[in-house]
Amino acid sequence: MSAAIIAQVAIGGLLMGLVYALVAAGLSLIFGLMDVVNFAHGELLMLAMYATLTLHQAIGLDPLVQLPLVAMLLFGVGVAIYRGLIARALGIRFNTGMAQVFVTFGLSIFLVGTAQLVFGSDFRAITDGVLSNQTLALGKIVLPLSQVAAGLVCLLAFAALVLISRTEFGRALEATREDRDAVALIGIDRDKVFSIGWGIGAATVGIAGVMLANFYYISPTVGANFALIAYVTVALGGFGSLLGALIAGVLVGLVEAMTALFIDPSLKQVGIFAIYVMVLMVRPRGLFGRL
Amino acid sequence: MSAAEKPNAIIRRRRRELVVGAVLLLALALLPLPIDNVYLRGLMVLMLLYAGLSQGWNILGGYCGQISLGHAVYFGIGAYTSAMLFTTLGIPSTLGMFAGGALAALAALLVGWPCFRLSGHYYAIATLVVSMMVLLLMTNWDFVNAAMGITIPFRAESWIQLQFRVAVLPFHYVMLAYAAVAWLIAWVVEGSRWGFIWRAVKDDVTAAQSLAVRVFPSKMAAAAISGGITGVGGALYTQYVGFIDSESGFGLPLSVLIALPAVVGGVGTLWGPFLGAAVLIPVQQLTVAWLGSAGNGIDLMIYGALIMSLALLRPQGLVSLFGVRSQAGGDVTVGEEVVGETAEAEVVDNA
Amino acid sequence: MLDATGVGPPEVDPIVPDPILQVRSVSKSFGSVTANVDVTFDVARGEILGLIGPNGAGKSTLFNSIAGAETPDSGEILLEGTRISGLGAVACTQLGIGRTFQVVRSFNSMTVLENVMVGAFARVTRVHPAMARALEVIEFCGLGGQVDAPAHALTPSGKRRLEVARALATEPRLLLLDEMLTGLTPSEAQAGMQLVRAVRARGITIIMVEHVMEVLLPLIDRAVVLHLGRKLSEGSPQAMVRNPEVIRAYLGDRYVA
Numbered sequence: 025m026s027a028a029i030i031a032q033v034a035i036g037g038l039l040m041g042l043v044y045a046l047v048a049a050g051l052s053l054i055f056g057l058m059d060v061v062n063f064a065h066g067e068l069l070m071l072a073m074y075a076t077l078t079l080h081q082a083i084g085l086d087p088l089v090q091l092p093l094v095a096m097l098l099f100g101v102g103v104a105i106y107r108g109l110i111a112r113a114l115g116i117r118f119n120t121g122m123a124q125v126f127v128t129f130g131l132s133i134f135l136v137g138t139a140q141l142v143f144g145s146d147f148r149a150i151t152d153g154v155l156s157n158q159t160l161a162l163g164k165i166v167l168p169l170s171q172v173a174a175g176l177v178c179l180l181a182f183a184a185l186v187l188i189s190r191t192e193f194g195r196a197l198e199a200t201r202e203d204r205d206a207v208a209l210i211g212i213d214r215d216k217v218f219s220i221g222w223g224i225g226a227a228t229v230g231i232a233g234v235m236l237a238n239f240y241y242i243s244p245t246v247g248a249n250f251a252l253i254a255y256v257t258v259a260l261g262g263f264g265s266l267l268g269a270l271i272a273g274v275l276v277g278l279v280e281a282m283t284a285l286f287i288d289p290s291l292k293q294v295g296i297f298a299i300y301v302m303v304l305m306v307r308p309r310g311l312f313g314r315l
Numbered sequence: 316m317s318a319a320e321k322p323n324a325i326i327r328r329r330r331r332e333l334v335v336g337a338v339l340l341l342a343l344a345l346l347p348l349p350i351d352n353v354y355l356r357g358l359m360v361l362m363l364l365y366a367g368l369s370q371g372w373n374i375l376g377g378y379c380g381q382i383s384l385g386h387a388v389y390f391g392i393g394a395y396t397s398a399m400l401f402t403t404l405g406i407p408s409t410l411g412m413f414a415g416g417a418l419a420a421l422a423a424l425l426v427g428w429p430c431f432r433l434s435g436h437y438y439a440i441a442t443l444v445v446s447m448m449v450l451l452l453m454t455n456w457d458f459v460n461a462a463m464g465i466t467i468p469f470r471a472e473s474w475i476q477l478q479f480r481v482a483v484l485p486f487h488y489v490m491l492a493y494a495a496v497a498w499l500i501a502w503v504v505e506g507s508r509w510g511f512i513w514r515a516v517k518d519d520v521t522a523a524q525s526l527a528v529r530v531f532p533s534k535m536a537a538a539a540i541s542g543g544i545t546g547v548g549g550a551l552y553t554q555y556v557g558f559i560d561s562e563s564g565f566g567l568p569l570s571v572l573i574a575l576p577a578v579v580g581g582v583g584t585l586w587g588p589f590l591g592a593a594v595l596i597p598v599q600q601l602t603v604a605w606l607g608s609a610g611n612g613i614d615l616m617i618y619g620a621l622i623m624s625l626a627l628l629r630p631q632g633l634v635s636l637f638g639v640r641s642q643a644g645g646d647v648t649v650g651e652e653v654v655g656e657t658a659e660a661e662v663v664d665n666a
Numbered sequence: 667m668l669d670a671t672g673v674g675p676p677e678v679d680p681i682v683p684d685p686i687l688q689v690r691s692v693s694k695s696f697g698s699v700t701a702n703v704d705v706t707f708d709v710a711r712g713e714i715l716g717l718i719g720p721n722g723a724g725k726s727t728l729f730n731s732i733a734g735a736e737t738p739d740s741g742e743i744l745l746e747g748t749r750i751s752g753l754g755a756v757a758c759t760q761l762g763i764g765r766t767f768q769v770v771r772s773f774n775s776m777t778v779l780e781n782v783m784v785g786a787f788a789r790v791t792r793v794h795p796a797m798a799r800a801l802e803v804i805e806f807c808g809l810g811g812q813v814d815a816p817a818h819a820l821t822p823s824g825k826r827r828l829e830v831a832r833a834l835a836t837e838p839r840l841l842l843l844d845e846m847l848t849g850l851t852p853s854e855a856q857a858g859m860q861l862v863r864a865v866r867a868r869g870i871t872i873i874m875v876e877h878v879m880e881v882l883l884p885l886i887d888r889a890v891v892l893h894l895g896r897k898l899s900e901g902s903p904q905a906m907v908r909n910p911e912v913i914r915a916y917l918g919d920r921y922v923a
Binding site: 323324325506507508511512514515517518519521522523524525526527528529 | 733735754755756759760764765767771772773774775776777779780783784785787788791792793796797801813814832833835836
Binding site: 055059060061109112113116121122123124125126127129130131132133134135136137138139140141145244248252255256259263288290291293294297300301304305308 | 382384429430432433435436437439440441443445448452455571578611612614615617619620621623624630
């Protein structure tokens, strides 16, 4: 096996890892904010992918152009989910933890069913976008342009997230996370912070979804796969840590690619799971997490 | 008369539960006799199976408070153990199911050992990841026939092997026995030292520790019992259907269906899983058969909407409609006395 | 370690005859905040000791260290010759230390009987003995008429009795009471003091933490006064009240119960 192939697979894994990192960042943001794990996170990704597909086929908009549109759409969906479901779940005094878990769980099942109804179960793909079927060659290494673009866009989105965290809103977010109850005393509208937090969390997943739609298959169940990887990534990086999500995401992408190459493609996720188990045993709160 | 001389509320409630349980058992034993419809009998078999499975889940998820979203692991381990023992060594399933249960209990301890350190949501995710991991491994492991699964060859009609050529009725009684035993185990455990400790830990860990309660062993005990019951159910299911593969043994939909009856019916109660199974299984079977058969997704939409509505509107479960108090109410996430009192007002309303 | 009379040879020279608890040079800080500095005193078997001092004196931290909820940075605490500092709350309770909480921590989803049974389960494993033991303790603490009442429905003084009952069910040799009499009406406080005396009459040594001295004076045999993390003085309650240093420590922090 030549060094070029190994390098190619490694870089490919890295690029995918950046996508994973962005998906994980959205999840981590929401969890870090309000201790709610969004079990419908994968389905938000799936929604974004279908939105991209629909807009592409209906109006002919290229996925790249759709980025801001779909991001805003998903932002709205995130806020709607918070207002309609999560806010209510948080208000339940009985067995709060369970209500939160099952409400997003039910949502994920509902969304998969809706997608099946509206789009059918067949696998779809975007094959005629600006980025489709193009490659980038770096010496002996050949990479699909769509994947390179995905990695870059996700990295940029990540940078944007970091920037947001430095703004006043970002600090309000941080303050709310630190002490949910005290922030009302300093004039922070907790409900608004939560809404926007959900919006941003969903929007980040939306961006990842748009870029994925360029080269990944689209189906109602595509979210489940990414969700699982997102959980592992966030657990590995530490819930509530952006930096952790980035490092963990890249690591996960790399391990997945290497496992596929050196062991067996159908077992590529085993490598990821093995890491997860190791992290569980050795450092349950993840690399950068606050338990 | 001092407090020690009259039977207190605990004793009275326990006796009541046993009486109701016995009556229910009798009713369920007689129920299928006048109903000669194969489909309906099959439906009842499934309802009883899931009642037992969910009761097993309830011990860990409801009474002990650790929500497992990957309970299919234990089901699958029980199923495969029993199936493999029969197909490779000829050991009848009435023995194999106990081996399956034991291995499943062991697996539950293995999973619990690192995972019980994690709080609430982290734990749920960990159970999810573990079950997905096992699913992946089992789908690729040739020793257990990988994705093709194991078929139980029919040898002869036998109660020892739990095989019956056509009749569904014997399995009704098998599953009824299973559900009844699961119920009984839950009844015993709920009123035992473990039951008290689990509730105390859920209400206030610090106070519990000041009373010498060791949290970790109590959770391990819950895990082992829960896993064991689920594992036996898996073995029985395999005998009923005659086949097991990785998806039907370890899949996520199965994990959801094991947890859901308890959540829908009333988590942390004796009757919740039964009520939940009685409602959910027919709904699930019917929606899949009538609406979802074309894969059009409506069944999932109904299913998902049902879960969301119940989680938000009736978190105490359907048993609260009958005035049964859940034991899971101690979950107070913020603050101390004040919040606790409000939460209890909610629960007591339904007492 | 323990001979037939249940008394072990103290490994540390006692300050009082027949001590049940020995606190030796205990210090504890939380970051830059010093809570206890070099605190040393003994608790005699069967006495009611008051641990008093104004707010911020370090009483709670010391209390928690004795109960096992905190570990001292230095020094040690011995229960009948056995070192208990650093063992944790569960071990300390098993060795015979019971405690209540300043802010009552009832198991709100459970009844009075169930609450106390949790304590009883520290000593027995089977339900019926635990139930019997709990019922006896409940009767002793004056909650006999509310056996099946939900814990959250009790009056504040009832809840404090429940705390005591629960801790008693673990069969402690030493009972730590955290501000048990604070904020009670005079008649409730009287009833509370009666209960404390009854507990001592059962042979249990008691340490009571209070920051209002007046409440404790008629009840305690001796007092240890803490101020700004250090032991300021110890002795009879009458001597403490007349001690100029103690008075000065309190003047700047007058607190009405």
